[in-house]
Amino acid sequence: MTDISTGSGHGPSENTPAKLGYSPVADIPHRPRVADTDPRAARRAERQVASMFMLSMFFVVLFVVAFIAIDKYATVYIPVFGAVGAMNVALGFTMGVAIFLIGAGAIQWAKKLMPDVEVVQLRHDLVSPTEATNEAAANYERGKEESGFARFKIIRRTLIGAMVLFPIPLVVMLRDLWISPPGNPSPSTLLTTTLWEDGTRVVTDATYLPIRPEDIPVGGLVSAAPADLPEVQEAEHNLNARGKAAIILVRMDPAEILSQQGDGWDYQGILAYSKICTHVGCPIALYEQRTHHLLCPCHQSTFDLSDSGNVIFGPAARRMPQLPIGVDAEGFIVAKAPFAEPVGPSFWERG
Amino acid sequence: MSTTNSAAANPIPASPIEAAGGGVATYVDQRVGSNKFLGRTLGKVFPDHWSFMLGEIALYSFLVVLLSGVYLTLFYKPSMVEVIYNGSYVPLKGIEMSEAYASTLDISFDVRGGLLIRQMHHWSALIFIAAIAVHMFRVFFTGAFRKPREFNWILGVGLATLALAAGFSGYSLPDDLLSGTGLQIARGIVQSIPIVGTWGAFLLFGSEFPGTDFISRLYGIHILLVPGLILALVSVHLMLVWTQKHTQFPGPGRTNNNVVGYPLMPVYMAKAGGFFFIVFGICTLIAGLVTINPIWLFGPYTPDQVSAGSQPDWYIGWLDGALRIMPNLESYLFGYTISWNILIPAVIMPGIVFTALAFYPFLEAWITGDKREHHLLDRPRNNPTRTGIGVMAITFYGLLWIGGGNDIIATSFNLTINSITWFLRIAVFVLPPIAFLVTKRICLALQRRDRDKLLHGYETGRVLRLPHGEFIEVHETINYKEMAVITSKSDIAPLPAPVKVDADGVANRKYWIQSLRAKLSNFFYADNISKPTAAEIEAAQHHLDHGAALEAPLHAYEDADEIRNAHGGVLHHPGMANTNAEQLAGRSDR
Ligand code: HEM
Ligand code: FES
Secondary structure (H helix, E strand, O other), X not given: OOOOOOOOOOOOOOOOHHHHOOOOEOOOOOOOOHHHHOHHHHHHHHHHHHHHHHHHHHHHHHXXXXXXXXXXXXXXXXXXXXXXXXXXXXXXXXXXXXXXXXXXXXXXXXXXXXXXXXXXXXXXXXXXXXXXXXXXXXXXXXXXXXHOOOOOHHHHHHHHHHHHHOOHHHHHHHHHHOOXXXXXXXXXXXXXXXXXXXXXXXXXXXXXXXXXXXXXXXXXEEEEEEOOHHHHHHHHOOOHXXXXXXXEEEEOOHHHOOEOOOOOOOEOOEEEEEOEOOOOOOEOOEEEOOOOEEEOOOOOOEEEOOEOOEEEEOOOOOOOOEEOEEEOOOOOEEXXXXXXXXXXOOOHHHO | OOHHHHHHOOOOOOOHHHHHHHHHHHHHHHHHOHHHHHHHHHOOEEOOXXXXXXXXXXXXXXXXXXXXXXXXXXXXXXXXXEEEOOOOOHHHOXXXXXXXXXXXXXXXXXXXXXXXXXXXXHHXXXXXXXXXHHHHHHHHHOOOOOOOOHHHXXXXXXXXXXXXXXXHHHHHOXXXXXXXXXXXXXXXXXXXXXXXXXXXXXXXXXXXOOOOOHHHHHHHHHHHHHHHHHHHHHHXXXXXXXXXXXXXXXXXXXXXXXXXXXXXXXXXXXXXXXXXXXXXXXXXXXXXHOOOOOHHHHOEOOOXXXXXOOOOOHHHHHHHHHHHHOOOOXXXXXXXXXXXXXXXXXXXXXXXXXXXXXXHHHHHHHHHOOOOOOOEOOOHHHOHHHHHHHHHHHHHHHHHHHHHOHXXXXXXXXXXXXXXXXXXXXXXXXXXXXXXXXXXXXXXXXXXXXXXXXXXXXXXXXXXXXXXXXXXXXXXXXXXXXXXXXXXXXXXXXXXXXXXXXXXXXEOOOHHHHHHHHHHHHHHHOOOOOOOOHHHHHHHHHXXXXXXXXOOHHHHOOOHHHHHHXXXXXXXXXXXXXHHHHHOOOOOOO
């Protein structure tokens, strides 16, 4: 049963590295493979490996053909995967197969034709020999002595001081990662103010059209924004104002309103709430009109809009801020005051 | 010895390529002395086991990520400037969006092969992170982190963390609706950090959310900083594997002092090199066939839109789940807000998890007092407490991960989100300890079975009737391979309880810490099923021989004890005693 094909004797004395470049063969029973004993099988394995490399080349050619020939907007239907871009599938398949075959060939070569006899190598102690350790220690001591690091107390202390202080400029310069806007508002002021003011018209968030109370049926929900949002966005070149000012309007039977954040903040059963979740800030628009529940899609915090927007479930800790609304002279919905509390996620200075 | 001499002395006629190669080797060697290294290296032995490929998968998929990433940088524009899309994807034509998103659409629709590379980048990133995780499990459960490999464990924890950072920062670059929502959440988390959070968020984003700076800042982090760090840590990681040599699983001929396997040149080189192409090829095939992150369906990011049922990439799922199932605690102190509901799941819990991971090897070494070098891997069953802890952690992770998909589970199984959330809130505390206990029991049962196999052989299912009428089932000796594996177990005795006051009446000032250590050590090893002694095994072998007239290879051992000691507890089949004994001469640290 015990058959070791590489060399007959295997004491370390016989298979010395100098002789063969081999480590001694492990003394484990080894069953020869077919390719070890049958030259025909060995030749078959050789052909297999070579054809894999051959096919790999062929697929590279196919890749280039596909790259040139296939219309980049064509789609094909593949069962399981559905309708997919023809170009992507063709390129991925040809390139993937070409690369895969190189690997498959190499591994087949190793498995079938290279020796599969395990060899043994000794591990060596990781710990350094005593002389080396002593030498290191002696050099260190000599260096310490020669530099006078231990003796020159004042040099040592000032050096440590200098090393501690020198990174400060590197950190200080990070201050202007945020350039405070004119007037130097603090972060918490910025997070607390939105575009909403007394009299700001409420408009739809995509077409910016003003909204009349009649436009919203009972049970309906409208995503809205302040009327000056387009100009502000144009002026600021960013979406910051939008991120804070987004609101939703919902309408319910006034009799169903259990409570509000302020007296008469609704208009004939139309309530305006911030759209930004007080948990970590996802916009919310999943509204269940029967229960008046607003559900955040991110972590499923649920707010009851008929009851001051209070949290009834989930990880959000604070209610959805409500915006007091009314109508202006032309009959369009307007805000009657800014938000009374910060919208969006909590922050330290929020109080 | 000069190189020209040795080349002349070479008896094998060299092919032109080999001659050229030799020329290059000589040229380089004369300048950097590389042949000294090559000589040792080309014959270096690597042990073989399927689970050793996990780290390789991580490495190779990382290389694919690097390659495809460089290609993406040629087309991607890290800019949040708003542009009007005018590419070939009809549904979004004429819509305002950031340049980052528009360029990602261009990569997906107008650059030939662009979608393939984007998907290769994303798929290989997912495979990279998954391979790191599973590789880490392998290292943990087999105790490969023990001395001398603690540094590599810590490097691994660092790599896992960086991989998450790489993935998250990359996921955010396309600036589609999903990735923007992820950033919004990330900002909410930063803002929850007491004292510095608000300022930190403004500094990171350069303004309120979303601002116009973040994508370009993230870009530098994603393509330079994080990959650079990963590359540096991976290099050290591999250098350590190289110098410390790979661990090996127990088996015939394998001891704590040797490496049994295949030499680098040629077998390991062919296998590992070939495997790189296999991983590369598979990443490419998946990228060609399976859509990932179809950002064109999500639309451009705007802070007031969200898509329902949105899911982060898989590796963020557990953190998302933790955020989801956390009860809504918030405190207000002296006019300041502390958002425990965010802080605990998103900052404190992951902080604890990664710190505990990093410190585990030191904790275990301290508890066990084990200062030996370990190059032979543990079988998970032989350290039931460690295995139990690992399964406990995986259970915890899995539950959080389920939490991350609670909405999907709710709709698929018709459950309410409330009931799933409440189940998980309780389960994350109850199920992991149960998983621990069950795992530990299973491990101990397996140990018991191993012991039985050593002492009584295995049941053959053959029943004999003895001359006096009794029926017995024939037990046969297990084969030499199994014998080597089972006997590799090394028992560790639990530490004794310390004394409060010693014989001289001096109070033990370290009593408290020592008794904690002794208790933990008992927790680890008190119910260990000890391996039978060599004499017991020998006696059992004789018994098996005579009882059922079997061929018992171990019977040949007259000096079984000696061999066992010399081989660190590993038994070998008879033919090898001499060789290995010689190899091992002078080393016996078990
Ligand atoms: C270190 C590990 C890395 C991971 C885990 C990773 C992961 C990701 C992921 C998940 C994406 C989103 C892809 C999408 O679906 O569009 C991405 C995008 C991107 N990555 Fe990486 N990446 C890594 C390294 C790199 C490197 C080294 C580079 C370049 C040198 C790079 C360049 C890019 C670019 C340019 C994008 C944006 C492309 C787009 O949006 O289509 N990445 N990365
Ligand atoms: S962001 Fe709404 S629940 Fe988390």
